[in-house]
Amino acid sequence: MKSAVIVFPGSNCDRDMMVALEAATGRPPVAVWHRETSLPADLDLVALPGGFSYGDYLRSGAIAGRSPVMADVKARAERGLRVLGVCNGFQVLCEAGLLPGALMRNTGIHFVCRDVHLRVDNARTAFTNAYGQGQVIRGHVAHHDGNYFCDDDTLTALEDQGRVAFRYCAADGAVTPDANPNGSRNNIAGVLNAAGNVLGMMPHPERLIAPELGGTDGRGVFDSLVAALADA
C-alpha cells in the first residue's frame, strides 16, 4: 500500500502517523508539504495528521483546509482515493468540505487529553473492517475543539447511512453523556463521507499501535486499510 502524509505548518503527529503507516503497510509513506499542488501518483491512502496547523488561527483547520495541496486531495478523494484525517486532520477535512459538519470548542471548555472508550459503530468500512461490529476499543483523545456539530438533517443522514464509524462510549459500550469527552452530537468520534472513502476521527489511532505505547487498539484502523486494499 502506497501512502502519503500531508504536513502542514503546525502539524505535530505527522511522524507518529508515518510510523503507524509504515508498521502496517511495510513501506514508508511519503511526506507531502502542504504547499505542493499535487499528490504523488498511484497513492492508495492520504493521511492528514494531528497538530495545530496555523496555530488554530481563525478556526481549527480553517487555513490548512484551503492549503494548495487540498485541491488535489479533494479531486483525488472524489475519484475514490482513501483519506484519513485524525484530530486536526479531521478538522481540516470538515473545513475543506470533504466531510460534513464542524468541530467546535469542547463543551467543558478544557483541552481534553486522556484515554477514552470507543464503540466501533460500523465495522463494514475500509477503515474499520479489522474490528468487530460494536467492539469497544481504547482510544486516545487530545484536543480542544473536538465537539462534533452538524445540523439535524445531516445527523439523520449520517445515522441512517451508517456513516458514524466510532462513538464515545462507556467501558461496557453504552453510549452515555458521561462517556462523551467533548459534547459531540450523538457521541460521534469519527464520521465517513457518503462514498465511504474519507474518514475523520478525533481519537488518535496512531498513538496506540504497540504495547510500548500503552496499547494496540489503534492498529485496526491501519490493518483495515491494508485489508481493504488487498480485497479490492
Add this chain to the structure above:
Amino acid sequence: MKARVHITLKPGVLDPEGKAIGRGLAALGYDGVGEVRQGKVVELDLADTEPQAARDRVDAMCRDLLANTVIERYEIELI
C-alpha cells in the same frame, strides 16, 4: 475603505465559551446577565472604492474562509 466583519455562532448553536464568560461575570457579582454569546471581529483594509462591490467581495471572503457557515453567521460593516 475598511470593512469590519462580525462573526458569531448561529442562534441555537451551543456557545461553551460564552457560557464560561457568563459564569465568570456572575462570579464577579454581575447579576442580571442572561445568555452570553461571544464571537470574533475581523477588520479588513480594502482597495475597493465602491461600497457595493466591496460588500460583495467581503461577502465572498466570508463564505470562502472567514466564517464557517455550518456553525457561524456573519455581519459586514463598511467603515
